[in-house]
Amino acid sequence: MRFLITALAFPIALITVLAGCSLEPNEDPEPEAEPSFCEQHGWTERPFNREGPYGEFRHSLAESFKVELHDGSEWKLRDHWSGCETVAIVTNRMRVSALDSSSTWESTEDLAALVAGSPRNAYYLFITASSSASAQAHQDDMQARIEEVLDDLDDEDRAWWEPRLLVVAEFVDDLDNWVERVLDDDAGTGFLIDRLQQIRLYGNFADVTRYDPALANADAWPWRANLAYVTHEVRASNFRSDRQDRLDAQQDVTIVTAWEQEVLQGNTDTEVVFPDAGVMGEFDTLEIDLTMDCPDPEQGESGHCGAWDYLSYIYLLEEGDAGExxxxxxxxxxxxxxxxxxxxxxxxxxxxxxxxxxxxxxxIRFDASSQSYLTTIDFRFRNADKGYAPSDATYLWGGRNFNEAYNTDREAITVDIPADASRVEVRALITGHGMADGNCAEFCNHQHEFTVGGETWLKDHPAIGNDTGCIDEIENGMTPNQGGTWWYGRGGWCPGQQVEPTIFDVTAAVEPGGSAEVSYRGLLGGNTPPPNSGNIRMSSWLVVYR
Structure with missing residues (x-):
């Protein structure tokens, strides 16, 4: 009897245990997939566009191509495309300077600096283009330099960069594809294909640290070129792609276009129809998107875009009660x-x-400067769910000549603060110009002191004296490798960049339902500016949000 009970108990227990188990094969849970390279960096993955239409000018969609590499293998663009890579094509046509005809390729030190300073999402394809007779020698030498640089890297970095530093075994005239045509046209020194699959040209690789007095004495451009400056193009490419991702991700954006691909020069006015008051009242955010392209999109940049770093403005006409x-x-x-x-x-x-x-x-008025640009201006309205929107703005002060009289007649301004104000800020656009005494006000640290309710906020310009101050702004929209002294930190601006507003949150210094006294003064070294210190361009407001 005891035996029967035991025998029956075993199958029952076995059934109980098996009931909680799967009888399917491969019982172990699937391991989580490793995040892709794009996912690791928060970058959008884009499939390669195989449909076109393709082109061979700036901003054109790049078609796939294939080249033979120095090791005999084949490299094809679409096979290495993830949508978050940048492909930089670099020829040996760029020489070091007007007095040194050697190629920028020829420095192992500069190649090492390129690797050290490059974003990791780049491929570099080196293509010989200066002489077919010496092409093989230049290819061999470049491959040797790459091997030398790779040998100095740790194992992880070597494994990363070895398949990304590629010498093409074909001379440019033997490529027999669209890359050959672009390199033989406006992109002699090279070009890149960005994460949007668009063609982008290079600028000037002059290195701010390589000033050569001999070049200055010869009336030549006095800074020698550095191959490593191609990394600035990759950095700018990443910024542009990230910016486009950010704009594309915005929801329920109302875009009002003032101009679309029109060549503008000087002051141009146009009537723009915005949504009605009811719709405008739903927005809490406005961004302005300005494109200033070279007038002819089928030409290169150098020699076809404006040569100088001039001020440019967008204005809104506020009609007065007494006529024009x-x-x-x-x-x-x-x-x-x-x-x-x-x-x-x-x-x-x-x-x-x-x-x-x-x-x-x-x-709306656009002041494009005295130079001409193929211009597009979009006003981007949206509700970003900030919880507040601007309701009142009081214009405060403008700029003028920066000298001992700069602060004269700048009386304090009293502003009523609504009882339901949720945020109050001082907002100002401030830039210094002129090369007067002390290189003011473009290259001096002019200071701007705003006082609200007895509390003080100071805007200064610590980038002054930093030779790479504007290089540091590439990730904030500054265009690199310009044909001028673009690198230097300045008094509130960089060439090829938007002027970022100065914003001070003064909410804690005001009393809703009361009034706030606002005062301002401009300083140099903490004191009244001396005579002949250049010019300050300024617009400033006290802005109330509800």
Whole structure:
């Protein structure tokens, strides 16, 4: 009897145990997939566009191509495409300087600096283009330099960069594809294909640390070129792609276009129809998206884009009650043009919602400078769920000549603060210009002191004296490798960049339902500016949000 009970108990227990188990093979859970390279960096993955239409000019969609490499293997663009890679094609045509005809390829030290300073999402394809007779020798020498640089890397970095530093075994005229045609046209020194699969040209690789007096004495461009400066193009490419991802991710954006691919020069006015007041009241954010391209999109940049770093503005006409003489042009945004390159700039202009609140037809002015640009201007309105929007803006002070009289007649201004104000800020556009005494005010640390309710905020310019101050701004939209002295930190701006607003949150210094006293003064070294210290361009407001 005991035996029967035991025998019956075993199958029952076995059934109980098996009931909680799967009888399917491969019982172990699937391991989580490793994040892709794009996912690791938060970059958008884009499939290779195999449909086109393709082109061979700046911004054109790049078609796939294949080349033979120095080791005999074949490299094809679409096979290495993830949508978050940049492909930089570099020829040996760029020489070091007007007095040194050697190629920028020929420095192992500069190649090592390229690797050290490059974003890791880049491929570099080196293509000989200066002489077919010496092409093989240049290819062999470049491969040897790459091996030398790789030998100095640790195992992880070597494994990463070895398949990304590639010498093409074909001379440019033997490529027999669209890359050959682009390199023989406006992109002699090379070009890149960015993460948007678009063709982008290079600028000037002059290195700020390589000033050569012999070149200056010969009336030549006095800075020698550095191969490593191609990494600035990759950095800028990453910024542009990230910016486009950010804009594309914005939801429910209302875009109002003032100009679309029109060649503009000097002051140009147009009537723009904005949404009505009811719709405008739903927005809490305004960004202005400005493209200043070279007038002919089928030409290169150098020699076809404006040569100088000039001020450029977008204004809104505020009509006065007493006719045209009472009209005011309100500055909405400010930009600095590039030396010889194209530019695109996106800047926050949210306080301008106050002046656009009624919607409807308004007059917009674009001052492109005395140079011509293929221009597109979009106003991007949206509700970003900030919890507040600008309701009132009081214009404070403008700029003038920076000298001992700069602060004269700048009386304090009293502003009423609504009882339901949730945020109050001082917002200002401030840039210094001129090369007067002390290189003011472009290259001096002018200071701007705003006092609200007895508390003080100071805007200064610590980039002054930093020779790479504007190189550091590439990830904030500054266009690199311009044909001028673009590298130097300046007093509130960089060539080829939007002027970022100075914003001080003064909410804690004001009393909702009361009034706030606002004062301002400009300083140099903490003191009244001395005579002949250049010029300050400034627009400033006290902005109330509810």
């Amino acid at each position: 003489e009472d009209d005011t042009w309100m500055e909405m945004a400010r930009f600095i043009t590039t030396y010889h390159r194209e530019g695109r700039y996106v800047v926050d202009a949210t306080p301008m919602l106050v002046y656009l609140a009624q919607g409807g037809a308004r007059t």
